[in-house]
Amino acid sequence: MTDPLIRWRAHAEGAVLLDGFHALKHALRFGARVPVAVATDRKAALALAAELAADLRDVLDALLTEVPEQAYASLVPRPHPTGVAALAVRPSRQANLRAFAQTPRTAPVVVLDDPRNLGNAGAVIRLAAGFGATGVVTTGTLDPWHPTVVRGGAGLHFATAVERLDVAELPAGPLFALDPEGEDIRGVRLPDDAVLAFGSERSGLSAELRGRADHLLRLPMRPQVSSYNLATSVAMALYHWSATGAAATAFS
Structure with a gap:
């Protein structure tokens, strides 16, 4: 068998780093093509598989191929x-893009408008996968396939479409943007083809995206509380969609 480190180097350019057992588990479950996988303790990894991913x-x-801990540490920025x-x-x-363009679209697309925090982006992708969203789009400079984002998403990038777009x-689809000046989301039924847009953690929605919005919505919030975490906001909006839209039957 070819040395796993040689195979790793052969596939590394442009590949997605799956950092940890759970990221590998999810990627495989949702059809990812994985040319090389390593473990510092193969027996322990297979025992974990027997317990959590039979x-x-x-x-x-x-x-899985076993490699020394030092070799493993050289392959990942932060050993799992x-x-x-x-x-x-x-x-x-x-x-x-084909996933986003499917007609009819049966679940929303989540848009993160110029997000700044890699961990938040990963948490949102994990949420989107759990709710069965069509996908997650990021605008701006953050790479949604950055290793830290993939780690935060636990490999669930492969369970939903993830892309950076302008x-x-x-x-296409009715664009609902979350904004403090919007209508209370609790009075709105979100359609399955909705595009749900959330502003950056620091500055909110960009003028360009806000100007394109068909609807502005706000989340319920106690007075004097300034904001929610980005992933929390996405979770609230997707839960509202799943509980009130056509998707409600799929989660019952």
């Missing part, structure tokens, strides 16, 4: 407690 036990048995890492092939931009390229 559906993948045989796949992981064939895929599970001692597991892998590389996956990133979905093409064209595939993500505001002018946003998917």
